[in-house]
Amino acid sequence: MADRSLPTVPLRRLDDPLMADRWQYLALMAACLVVTLPLELFLRARVYRRPRRLLLALVPTLVAFTVWDLVGIVRHHWTYSPLYTTGFRLGVVPVEELVFFVVVPVCALLTYEAVGTVMQRGRKAGHA
Numbered sequence: 001m002a003d004r005s006l007p008t009v010p011l012r013r014l015d016d017p018l019m020a021d022r023w024q025y026l027a028l029m030a031a032c033l034v035v036t037l038p039l040e041l042f043l044r045a046r047v048y049r050r051p052r053r054l055l056l057a058l059v060p061t062l063v064a065f066t067v068w069d070l071v072g073i074v075r076h077h078w079t080y081s082p083l084y085t086t087g088f089r090l091g092v093v094p095v096e097e098l099v100f101f102v103v104v105p106v107c108a109l110l111t112y113e114a115v116g117t118v119m120q121r122g123r124k125a126g127h128a
Contacts, residue, residue: 036111
């Protein structure tokens with residue numbers, strides 16, 4: 001019978017050239033937050049200013065997709081390359097995946113709220 005255990009992730013030294021690749025996914029998630037931050041600051045998306053509403057939107061998404069990922073990993077439907085992930089995990093789920101499940105909905109909410117603000121301003125300008 002084939003070995004169906006989860007792969008182990010070897011830790012790399014900080015001076016290893018491949019170490020930089022391991023942070024790309026998290027760097028991309030950080031870039032997504034930085035790029036959408038002006039929506040909060042200048043278009044008054046009000047996503048970060050309403051933490052309770054943000055959590056109410058994030059928790060179901062985070063739970064559902066974490067369970068989905070967990071099942072997929074344990075059943076060997078997919079894996080994550082140790083070359084492009086840090087190796088930090090919550091159980092068997094890579095931290096990058098959990099960060100993705102938070103960052104993408106936050107960016108989507110920021111965009112949605114900013115578009116709503118711009119449209120509302122346009123309606124007010126059209127009626128003035």
